[in-house]
Amino acid sequence: MTSATESRHAKRRPNLKDYSREALRKLFKARGWPAYRGDQLATWLYKNGVDDLDRMTNLPAAIRSELAREFDLRSLEVVETQRSTDGTQKLLLAALDGVRIEAVLIPEERRNTLCVSTQVGCPLTCSFCATGALGFTRNLTTAEIVDQILQAMRQMEEGTTLTNLVFMGMGEPLLNLPAVSEAIRILTDPKSFALAPRRVTVSTAGVLPQIGPLLEVAPIHLAVSLHATTDEVRDVLVPLNKRFPIAELLHTLREEPNIHRRRPVFFEYTLMEGVNDSVEDARRLPGLLDGIPSKLNIIPMNPHRDAPYRAPTPEVVDRFAAVLHDAGLRVTLRRDRGRDIDAACGQLANRRPVCAPDGPLVAAGDEGDLEVEAAP
Ligand code: SF4
Incomplete structure (x- = not known):
């Protein structure tokens, strides 16, 4: 974080959307107000999508004016919206300190998925991802994560609703776990957004100590x-591997009690020509993933100027998928959305790719991608 950005950020007032319903109840209680008033505020913010205290007419005026004096309610504004010919929408959003992030809305026949960012830039420097090349500016706050969803919902056509959420935009979510966790609590709160947890997917490059929490x-x-x-x-593609190598990563996943058949891991595998697309690679995968309930998403690389990689030919992709298919793995081959507006995986953030090169944009139980095979 630069010192200028830091000081601008440090001056921010707390934002009410940094608080889950439970946290708002506690905040209100600590100020001597009835806890149920915190519930009312949560309903306005997260269920009704209202961030104007003047409209929260069931809250006493004294509470509203104290909140208005001490807290912000908005954290992001939409700077630009682009719509792809396939309906995908990319939102460019500006935070109060001026940093910009992007979120991508992917409408499909039976679901609407939003891909959100969790950091401005990323410290992990994966060599195929331009976000790593951008460097790291700062973590997003809970309010900034939640506001990506609220702003995207305002862009949706009447009568449609958000069904799936993927934390696969800019940044490594597990390096911003407190804010991401509070956002998940808000988004899955049955009295607020009420997103089913199984429709929320968080992507990680493998920050092992944070997976269990x-x-x-x-x-x-x-x-x-x-x-x-x-x-x-992997040391080259995902330098975090030097700290948490493949065997350690897979051992952690094998031992993790919250991973099981009903909650499999989605492994993302971006295919890069001549790098990781050999038949030997494909043959190694079943053994590596053995004992981990999993689905594998194969994503041909989206080339961009910040990385020296490109996608294999369709024949090589098919051959890779066929080996996995024959080995009985559950595999999906991802099709890109929003390529014409630079919103496909690897093309976000002011024409610069973000974490999304590895993001399947697929949530549990309803993969819309080309299903190569579903294991028994
Ligand atoms: S791929 Fe994800 S974890 Fe790696 S540098 Fe890009 S944003 Fe960070």
Whole structure:
């Protein structure tokens, strides 16, 4: 974080959307107000999508004016919206300190998925991802994560609703776990957004100590950016691998009690020509994933100027998928959405890719991608 950004950020007032319903009840109680008033505020903010205190007419005026003096209610504004020919919408959003992030809304026949960011930039420097090349500015707050959803919902056509949420935009969510956890509590609160936890997916490059705590928050799905079958290759693609190598990552997942058949891990594997697309790689995968309830998402690389990789030919992709298929793995081959507005995976953030090169944009139980095979 630069010192200028830091000081602007430090001056921010707390935002009411940093608080879950439970936290608002506690906040109100601590100020000597009845806890149920905190519930009322949560309903306005998260169920009704209202962030104007003047409209919260069932809250006493004295409470509203104290809140208005001490807290912000808005954290992001939409700077630009782009719509792809396939209906995908990319939102460019500005935070109060001026940083910009993007969120992508992907409408499909039976679901509407939103891909959200959790950091401005990313410290993990994965070599195929331009977000890593951008460096790291700061973590997003809970309010900034929640506001991506609220702003996206305002862009949706009347009568449609958000069905799936994926934390696969800019940043590594598990390096911002407190804010991400509180956002998940808000979004899965049955009295607020009421998103079913199984429709929420959080992606990680493999920050092992935080996987257990994340899965304790709610029965959400975990997506893991694997991208390689040997440490030699993964050390280059995902440098975090030097700290948490493949065997340690997979051991952690095998031992994690909150991963089971009903909550499999989505492994993401971005196929890069001549790097990780060999038949030997495909043959190694079943053994590596053995004992972990899993689904594997294969994503041909979206080339961009910040990385020296490109997608294999369709024949190589098919051959890779066929080996996995024959081995009985559950595999999906992702199709891109929003390529014409730079909103496909690897193309976000002011024409710069964000974490999304590895994001399946698929949530549990209803994959819309090309299903190569579902294991028995
Ligand atoms: S792929 Fe994800 S974890 Fe890796 S640098 Fe990009 S944003 Fe960070």
